Amino acid sequence: MSTKILMSGKLTKKFYIGLPDGVFLVCSAGMSPLEPSFAECVAIEIDRPVQWNRIREAHADQLQCDVYQTKEDYAEYIKGWRRKPDVFGWYYVACNPAAADGEKSA
Numbered sequence: 766m767s768t769k770i771l772m773s774g775k776l777t778k779k780f781y782i783g784l785p786d787g788v789f790l791v792c793s794a795g796m797s798p799l800e801p802s803f804a805e806c807v808a809i810e811i812d813r814p815v816q817w818n819r820i821r822e823a824h825a826d827q828l829q830c831d832v833y834q835t836k837e838d839y840a841e842y843i844k845g846w847r848r849k850p851d852v853f854g855w856y857y858v859a860c861n862p863a864a865a866d867g868e869k870s871a
């Protein structure tokens with residue numbers, strides 16, 4: 766499965782400003798790729814200050830982020846993750862989306 770992640774890094778304002786318009790930005794607090802803190806297409810230059818404020822309001826600044834070419838690439842990537850019950854709560858495992866429940870990919 767090709768994830769099509771263009772780049773990854775800590776979401777600083779400098780990193781954000783350097784991103785091309787229209788790429789899909791996903792930030793997670795480390796809990797799960799299925800429940801990101803922030804996920805949006807990067808705005809055009811004139812709208813970036815407003816979007817940066819949304820990023821900060823979501824407490825996504827300074828978090829690890831991934832950049833995808835499109836939202837569809839991200840959707841394809843998360844198809845490879847499943848939420849599994851655990852004694853202590855929930856955890857996430859990478860799996861083969863075609864496999865039956867309970868089977869992990871090698």
